[in-house]
Amino acid sequence: MDLTEHLDRFTEKIEIRYVAAGLLIVIGLALISGTQLSQASADGDQIQVSLTVDYRDSIDSQIVSVNNSSSAFQALNQTYDVGYSESSYGYFITSINGVSGNESSYWIYDVNGETPEVGSGQYSLEEDDELRFSLMTQNESMEATG
């Protein structure tokens, strides 16, 4: 008996309706599971943080969606018109929406009420962080940063 005959005998015995029904169940499950996975993945890529900008004479606050682990600077830069310079210490914010610091006031940021020890470009945001950029005088900034 050659291979073709073996194959013919093998395929004759297969009950296609069971194979098809079983595979339909599995494909259906995989589709549902795959949809849930991609949805969870999409949700997991974005986080929401509260972003407040204190211009001294007015405050602007909003909830923004950013990519997971975005830096504080990225959250600000994607939401407002930000002027900045780069140095070896990271980003130095010179203006937000056209409001600039000067020789005696600077843009200082804090997260959840505390001033991080790293620059805004290095601080990775987490879900529900409260990010705040404030225009402060040198004395105020020294008090805020301790």
Next chain:
Amino acid sequence: MSVVGGDDYYPLSESSIFGQSDSESSEKISSKTLAVTASLTASGIIGRVFLQHYPSIETVLPVAIAVGFYAGRKQGLASGMTGFYATNFLVYGSQGPWTFYQMAGAGLAAVAASYMSKISSGKKMYLVSLIVGTAAFEAVVNIGSLFFSGVGLFSTPAYLLAAVPFALTHLASTLGFGVTIYGFNRTLRSVYRKD
């Protein structure tokens, strides 16, 4: 004991269910039978690795139950235990304390299927063995995982409750693959007919 009901059933004694069958105790397993069991187990292994990103959808358990049902407890036990041990080298999460419980769960499911096939070797009993086997596997793995997860006594009900959706998905997956394997029922019966 006599079990009668439809053409799937035939009278049996308790000793013929729980005792060691002649084919398993004294006769050697033929190379042809072993080759088919190995091929089925390998299919289960490849399937689990391929489907590793789909939670609770896997192929090792349905293959182990089918081998237990058609070939008997020794080959079913070997297929289930080997399947989980081998695949854990190849899937995310790798080996861990869970491997032991997965092997034990799959082994128990295969042995249960083997005994159930002695009550009836029909389609209904095959489906029941898939359900019972998955339930046994889930019970062993979930209760076993309590020991290494550090879950406290008060959190245990919530922990087990959280596992229910995954267990149901696993049940549906095992039924799906199990029914697919049943499509090869006549082939498997002719292969595993007493050597």
